[in-house]
Amino acid sequence: MGTQRDTLFRYLTMLQLIPRAPQFKATTTLQALLEERGFSVELRSIQRDLEKMSLHFPLQCDKRERPYRWSFDTNFKSGLPALDTATALTLVLAEEYLQSLLPRMAVDRLGPQFDSARRFLDGLQQNGYADWARRVRAIPDGKALLPAPIRAEVWQGISDALLNRQAVDVCYLSRQKGDIRQYTLHPQGLVARHSVSYLLATVNDYDDIRQFALHRIQTLAITDIAFRPQPDFCVDAYIREGGFDYPLNEESVQLVARISPDLAWRLSETPLSEQQQLSAPGEDGRITLTATIHNDQQTLWWLTGFGARVEVIEPLSWRRALAEQARQLHDMYRDSGDT
Secondary structure (H helix, E strand, O other): OHHHHHHHHHHHHHHHHOOEOOOOEEHHHHHHHHHHOOOOOOHHHHHHHHHHHOOOOOEEEEOOOOOOEEEEOOOOOOOOOOOOHHHHHHHHHHHHHHHOOOOHHHHHOOHHHHHHHHHHHHOOHHHOOOOHHHOOOOOOOOOOOOOOOOOHHHHHHHHHHHHHOOOEEEEEEOOOOOOEEEEEEEEEEEEEEOOEEEEEEEEOOOOOOEEEEHHHEEEEEEOOOOOOOOOOOOHHHHHHOOOOOOEEEEEEEEEEEEEOHHHHHHHHHOOOOOOEEEOOOOOOOOEEEEEEEEEEHHHHHHHHOOHHHEEEEEOHHHHHHHHHHHHHHHHHHHOOOOO
16 A cells, blocks of 8 residues: 555656646656655656556656656646635736736746636636626736736746756847847846846856846747856845845835825835834825835835825935926926917
8 A cells, every 4th residue: 555655656756847848858867856755756657657657647748858858738728626716716816916017928837727716716607707807807906017028938048047057148139229239148146126027147157147038039049158147146135135125225214205185095015115103194184104215216206106195304415306396397398388
């Protein structure tokens, strides 16, 4: 009984390791991954096991070269484990949210899971869920731009290079120069920001981290050049230190602003920072917001979007910047011809 149980666990583990086509795993790779998980098995036994399982699962074997390479059929949809209502609704919300954040081919990778969730909910019509599709939405906070289109081979190549710690040769469309440049990149991180996905990498023989928008990568190929790791690099630290926030400087500032009651209510539920205080309403109904925040351009842009609902008192440099912007807007629209 113990041997049969171990074999069953090995089969289940092996099925979890096999990717969906066009990706694949060689039998030698599967053997190494199984050993990492505590299963010691000969290569010939793995091949026999896979051939047996292919009678019951849509497994594909590429025998054009050795070791043989295995994958699931592209359209294979696993039903394990069984879904429940809460998980299915969460997956539907996740799909809607991710569609405004990640490139299409990245969301498509989860297509079978999303399809399973929709089918599960569709199957509950007799239980009062017939109109679930009209009752579930995920909407972005603010204007969501369409994700920049990325070539499928670029997304796959960058994903593999990042996880396998490989350098890549790319042809990259430079936004500043307006021409295509050739680089050898050493991937260190990947960040999805709004509708653009960025590769964080060092270039050629340099050590500084630079950002490369994936949709501007025209071609990509694994290079023979040795990968140059950055052991001390941390994506969280890079972001925290202003890598994506266009910092004004590295210090924090105390924001003091008089804000409208509706915005105050919103910030009472979703604070601007952990160090935030909201006063009682003044005679004009406005509330004074006090918060310690990063001195970055992103927050200043965020405040600009509220227009007259926010009056910045401190820092003085921010107040002056917003006043100057208001003056420019006034001058721009003053001669619009409206009466």
